[in-house]
Amino acid sequence: MGRKSKKAQRRRVAKQTSVAFPNKLPFQASKPVAENATKQATHEPATPLADGAWSTGLRTKYMMLGKAEWWWLFDDALAQIAQRLQRENFVILDGFLDQSMSVELHEELVRAYKAGKLPETRHSMVGCPRMQPGALAGGQAGTSLTYRMNAVRGDHVAWFDGKEEACQWHVLPKYLQRMDTLVSELAALVPNLARTGALRSNAMATCYPGNGAHYVRHCDNTSTIQNGRRLTALFYANPLWTPGHGGELRMFAPQPADLEENERVYVPLADIPPTLGRAVLFFADERCPHEVLPASMMRFAVTVWYFDEEEKLAANKLKNDAARAEADAARTRREMEKFKAKYGEAPEILGQRQEENEVPEVDSDDGEPPSLLHGAATLRNHQISTQRKVQD
């Protein structure tokens, strides 16, 4: 396909949405989790706590070159990130943003969360989207039946493009630009990400408000749903996190896509604390079942999904397909029944998905690549050339 027609196709996606095996497991696996296993009563981790210690040497090296905050952007770091992602299906990046930016992003998220709790007239951020309890399901195109159930998913969320003036963002747009840069670099190194990097979701800001809020084990995409999500990028902003606060991201071993649910055995691989400045990247499909363990304190994160262009275009084409929407809705109704029987909580049915969660592309005819890639390349070139000067 020619560049122009590809670009036109991308633009159509934006219009339609109105706003883009491992050899060895990394951590020692503990006992498989049976389907009905009850949650642990204590905060003892069931699996080893996982951190980003693998990058300490790299971070020290780039700190000494005055490039601490860009450590992940250099060729040796990118090669390791790509290698880990391919070998383990997920990778932890500590210090993705430096301490002061991370603290500031935490403050921005707290501000947005608090503003959403006040009546419109009583805060200074009128027009900043309110964080609401997160929705479930939505089907392939995201436009089918959705529902809420606190026992399944207990976070509050809102979607942001980082340009909302009312929200007074400062760090969020910088974070997005950096993550876009990283993912567009990885797209050139990881074959499975080859069609990723031009389309992504907006940023989903989340707060698990404590009191045991959690998100049960799930995959962000599956071979049945095919919603286009290829890579999940998380950033955690919790300055005072300690193990007693819970809210770890538990990663499970990959699932063969062709196994029925009752044949699956979920082996926990690692519990990842949601500590300040930490980013986690993982494949959005059955390679990475995951859950958020109960949080006893407020827990803030930003999630972005990078889409496989082809899969996302196919999913969007089915937006107005009544038969597909009904098949998705039927599956969602079965899921709701299952959860209702398991947790005894009635779902709140929302109907069609409310959020507009995809990023529009710049509408230009001048042959420029999509804004996302363009901004990302510029950022990398700038940082790398500065670094070369430092080394020369």
Ligand SMILES: O=C(O)CCC(=O)C(=O)O
């Ligand atoms: O916040 C996290 O650590 C993960 C959240 C999650 O799995 C999701 O929103 O799909």
Ligand SMILES: [Fe+2]
């Ligand atoms: Fe998830």
